[in-house]
Amino acid sequence: MRDGRATVPSPTIPGWRLILSDRSRFWAFRQEPFPLAARRAGAEPDLDADTFDEIQVLVEHQEEIARQVAGQVTP
Template identity: 65%
Template sequence: MPAPARQTIPGWRLIISDAGRFWALRQTPFRIEAMRAGADPAVDADTFSEVQAAVEQQEEIARQVTS
């Protein structure tokens, strides 16, 4: 099930499972260096705020490696 419009994360597709779990899938792949450093293009969490934090962690990994 897609997330409500007010719950969005730019650059990521947000899905809420039938069980109510939040999933975020990056719309464009991370660079290979970021992936090797541990950036994950798919994260999940129990709440929207937790999935936002998980996305930010992945983006920070990518920024550190590619900057």
Template identity: 55%
Template sequence: MEDARTTNPKSTIPGWRVILSDKGRLWASRVLPFTDAETDVGADRTVDADTLDELRAEVDRHEAIAREAAGRVTS
């Protein structure tokens, strides 16, 4: 049986599992963890928001942090 509070991560936010809490808050957890370097500069694997648009923005923000950190490592 599938939990109705969990949405399909591929159709909602690719690479992230989206969950609706029992309090109505949306959470997203990255399927693959960030590297230690990405985490050290602030990329969080789990984020939350009130709306799906806000959640997508938070995911995008943390992915951007990770990309910036990855760029520092390779530069």
């Protein structure tokens, strides 16, 4: 028996755990820690935003920081 409510798939971001709070705020937590160099460069493993689109942008920014740090070659 169905109750008439539609089932909407939960949004996902690979490598991140998402939570929608009781105040309809999105939280994202990176499943694997960032390397120390990425953390020192400003990559944050836990984020929050008002919308899924905003959290996606924030996550991509953190991942970009980590990619940039990983691509740096030290002499």
